[in-house]
Amino acid sequence: MNVRNAATALVVLLATALLFWPDSGDQEEAVPAGRKEVIFWHFWGGDDRRVVQDIVARFNRSQNEHFVRAIAMPGNNLDLKLFLAVTGGRPPDVINQDDPIVADWAARGALMPLEEIATQQECERLREWLFPAAVDLCEHQGRLYGLCNGLDIRALYYNNTMLKKYGLTPPRSIADLDRIAEKIPANDLPANARPGGGNGGKRIRFGYLPDARRLWAWAIVFGGRWTDDHGNVVLDDEANIRALQWMTSYSRKYGPRTVTAFRQGDQSLPGKSFPLLAGRYAIVMDGQWRTRDIAAAQKRQQAQGQPVTEYGVCPLPPPPGGRALAGWVNGNFFLLPRGAANSQGAWEFMKFWSGFDGHEADAAQTCAEGGWIPVSKAVVDQPRFQAFLREQPLFREFVALAAEPFQKPTPIVPGAPFLYREVVSTAESAMYEDDPPAARVLLQRASENVARHLKRFNRRAATP
Amino acid sequence: MNTGASSTRRRHSGRIVTALLFIAPWALGFLLLVLYPFAASLYWSFCEYDLLSPPRFVGGANYRRLAHELLNGEGFGRAVWNTAYYAVASVVLSVLAGVGLAVMLSWKVRGQAIYRAIFFLPSVVPTVAAAVLWMWLLDPGGGLVNHWLTAVGLPAPNWFKGVQEALWPPDWWSGRAAFGSKDALVLMSVWGVGNFMIIYLAALGDIPKSLYEAAALDGAGNLRRFWHITLPNLSPVIFFNIVMGVIQAVQAFTQVYLVSEGRGAPAESTLMLSLHIFLAAFQNLEMGYASAIAWMLFVVLLAATAALFHSSRYWVHYQGGSP
Structure with missing residues (x-):
């Protein structure tokens, strides 16, 4: 055997040994004797995963009957994995989701309603206990198909330092918001500077700029609705049309191409930082998770001896005849796949996490550590969470909004993923095309598309 | 015995x-x-099937829906238009760029091998990496491409975020035409033309030198030699690359998914057939409808390939006659 052959043989041997080397680094913890395993699928990563692992550990310590095993997987194919698992008869016991799929999956028979695992009395108490938005997110045809464990609320963040500089105050109406958008200058050049001089007269900021995806929120604020009293989808509700017309007025004023380019620029900021912190806007709509970014940025400014920029949060301002304290809500919720082996254990874990039935203090700790909005006032009132709110005053505004009745989710109807994409695409057409059809025409067209989709869905569901 | x-x-x-x-x-x-x-999938294309319950036969309902959407320009119709736009533009430009580069890289100049390697490199970059790279390069606000365009006084398009289509309607003279999301995808595909270029280069090496010598003796210039010798001799390879290019373009998914937020954004301007199939199957759980689209895609590709083969007799020249 020559040297080359010997070397090749050695490499092959080493590769084979590595391939079959026992995996000692990530061994699963065994289920303690006498306890039943609860398989829990979720999609949290990064810092959030650490919080999840901590909750699971706390639950497991508190139990002598069930043992939760958390399995993290990529969110974009969790759905498909679940369907294959349900079809194959071995679904997980509980999963966590944040897409508007409850009615869609429930209507297909993939989910078990809570009424089948909890008593009638327990379900009634749960409805009373939850914020209205947390009930809305999981309710389909009068039954709860999931338990919400955290809400996501949108509000307006404003740069108060910038507003004060131009003699403005936080918006209390749509007219105020329009005035702010008008008054905040596009750049820092003197008003009489020639275009092309200095920074080229280039726009470096907007006072405010609507985002196509936020039609979900503005439509509710304008007094609109997505479904009528019979559950029919009515995207072309008059108030929805007015909301889209108002959003489109910005792209008509500044030009759709300018608006698109500026919006895209938000995403290319280093580390995708919050564009409000980069000074690109005076006002931005976003969720409660940005309060951490703001606190960190202020701390950095303080440490560097710079003047600390003042930020604030306010509800979405309504137009005349619109709704105050309204908006779009979504959140995370637990779902019980039908056919799971240990739904009872899953139910205990869901209650522990969300705080229902005596677990309020545990949930308060979870929400404070994760920076999540609780789903019940009972959790908000816990000392641990109140302490968190004292540290994060901006967060308090979001928590206050969570209890409001007109924080509405994407309609919980079958075919909601299709509906969601249709509404966002319609708003994008209206705002970003050069010569789009009128907002009314676009929303009517979208409404017809969704109605056709739902008709197909219902026909399928009605056929045995 | x-x-x-x-x-x-x-x-x-x-x-x-x-x-x-x-x-x-x-x-x-x-x-x-x-x-x-x-x-x-052929059977499912005649069924309603949501993965969770057994398929239910519905006859030609899925195909009737496709016909309806095709006529109204919604859903499938939109995807067909987007795919056709992308396929035609990317294949035509890939042929032009591929042949042009191959001819230039066949010139005997110092550093020829290095140039060849440089132009081939993009085609070995993984699609995901290439898509992310181009999203940065073509960023409307801070991208390098728009920075250069602005520096020389040209308009800065919105690229992946624009709903505009530069090639249709052809109104460049009005000054309103602008590059949009599909044009950016076309640009990205032309950047990866190295695979086709290598095939052209190999074919160029196969063209007999005697043909060029005879033409030179007859007084033919460079352009005439290219037109009457190079192109006809390359035509079988051009034909092969067009067929392969059309198939690849129609099946493009990864880069489309990445640049379009996985939903054909903005405003369904990048909703290609492959993405439409994916959304129908795995988000709307309409496996039957998705199968019908896949079969239509197969039929369209078959028809396009057959049409190309049929047309090849008029413009493809094989040395020593037809194969």
Whole structure:
């Protein structure tokens, strides 16, 4: 055997040994004797995963009957994995989701309603206990198909330092918001500077700029609705049309191409930082998770001896005849796949996490550590969470909004993923095309598309 | 005599068994992973099927829906238009760029091998990495491409975020035409033209030198030699690359998914057929409808390839006559 052959043989041997080397680094913890395993699928990563692992550990310590095993997987194919698992008869016991799929999956028979695992009395108490938005997110045809464990609320963040500089105050109406958008200058050049001089007269900021995806929120604020009293989808509700017309007025004023380019620029900021912190806007709509970014940025400014920029949060301002304290809500919720082996254990874990039935203090700790909005006032009132709110005053505004009745989710109807994409695409057409059809025409067209989709869905569901 | 014949037969059948055993893994894989899904998707295209309950036969309902959407320009119709735009533009530009680069890279100049490697490099970059790279390069606000365009006084398009289409309607003279999301995808595909270029280069090397010498003796200039010798001799390879290019363009998914937020954004301007199939199957759980689109895609590709083969007799020239 020559040297080359010997070397090749050695490499092959080493590769084979590595391939079959026992995996000692990530061994699963065994289920303690006498306890039943609860398989829990979720999609949290990064810092959030650490919080999840901590909750699971706390639950497991508190139990002598069930043992939760958390399995993290990529969110974009969790759905498909679940369907294959349900079809194959071995679904997980509980999963966590944040897409508007409850009615869609429930209507297909993939989910078990809570009424089948909890008593009638327990379900009634749960409805009373939850914020209205947390009930809305999981309710389909009068039954709860999931338990919400955290809400996501949108509000307006404003740069108060910038507003004060131009003699403005936080918006209390749509007219105020329009005035702010008008008054905040596009750049820092003197008003009489020639275009092309200095920074080229280039726009470096907007006072405010609507985002196509936020039609979900503005439509509710304008007094609109997505479904009528019979559950029919009515995207072309008059108030929805007015909301889209108002959003489109910005792209008509500044030009759709300018608006698109500026919006895209938000995403290319280093580390995708919050564009409000980069000074690109005076006002931005976003969720409660940005309060951490703001606190960190202020701390950095303080440490560097710079003047600390003042930020604030306010509800979405309504137009005349619109709704105050309204908006779009979504959140995370637990779902019980039908056919799971240990739904009872899953139910205990869901209650522990969300705080229902005596677990309020545990949930308060979870929400404070994760920076999540609780789903019940009972959790908000816990000392641990109140302490968190004292540290994060901006967060308090979001928590206050969570209890409001007109924080509405994407309609919980079958075919909601299709509906969601249709509404966002319609708003994008209206705002970003050069010569789009009128907002009314676009929303009517979208409404017809969704109605056709739902008709197909219902026909399928009605056929045995 | 008889013993000899039966022994030969035994040996023969033994060889057949051995051969069958050798091809068994492939045959099994083909049957289970190719033929079965192929046949199953054809059946499902006539069914309503949501993965969670058994397929239910609905006749031609899915195909009628496709026809309706095609006529109204919604859903499938939109995807067909987007795909056709992308396929035609990217294939035409890939042929032009591929032939042009190959001809230039065939010139005997110092550093020829390095130039060839440089132009081939993009085609070995993984699609995901290339898509992310181009999203940065073509960022409307801070991208390098718009920075350069602005520096030389040209308008800065919105690229992946624009709903505009530069090539249709053809109104460049109005000053309103602008590059949009599909044009950016076309640009990205032309950047990866290295694979086709290598094939053109190989074909260029096969063209007999005597043809160029004869043409030179007859007084033909560079342009005439290119037009009357190079192009006709390259035509079989151009034909092959067009067929392969159309198939690749129509099946483009990864880069489309990445640049379009996985939903054909903005405003469905990047909703290609492959993405439409994905959304229908795995988000709307309409596996039957998705199968029908896949079959229409197959039929369209078959028809396009057949049409290309049919047209090839008029413009493809094989040395020594037709193959």
